[in-house]
Amino acid sequence: MQNLVDGAQAFGELSAALPGLIESFEPDHPGMHTTATIDYGIILEGEMWLELDNGESRLVKAGDIVIQNGTRHAWRNKSDRIARALFVMIGAPLPERQAV
Numbered sequence: 001m002q003n004l005v006d007g008a009q010a011f012g013e014l015s016a017a018l019p020g021l022i023e024s025f026e027p028d029h030p031g032m033h034t035t036a037t038i039d040y041g042i043i044l045e046g047e048m049w050l051e052l053d054n055g056e057s058r059l060v061k062a063g064d065i066v067i068q069n070g071t072r073h074a075w076r077n078k079s080d081r082i083a084r085a086l087f088v089m090i091g092a093p094l095p096e097r098q099a100v
Contacts, residue, residue, distance in 0.1 A: 021033075029074075030074075032073065033074065034071070035089065036070060038089070039071075039089050040089075041060075041087050043062050043064050044085060045062050045083060048083045049078055050073060051075075053071065053073065069092065069095055
């Protein structure tokens with residue numbers, strides 16, 4: 001039996017626990033977001049795909065650590081297994097972006 005996520009409940013819990021985070025998500029690109037933080041992400045269980053701004057994706061598995069600084073990205077669990085991760089977010093100004 002598959003566990004289904006109650007979207008409204010999850011939205012409410014995230015909004016209460018992490019004020020301002022929900023507003024960083026892009027409505028036209030589900031899951032993509034940029035925060036004014038340095039992020040330390042540690043995958044504790046399972047695996048997740050990290051989608052990057054340049055269109056690349058990286059598979060991140062249990063025990064892997066990702067450090068980002070104001071990076072536009074999205075996290076996806078493409079498996080049928082639970083993925084657990086720990087994220088530490090430290091407020092920091094967004095880095096200057098160079099025109100491409």
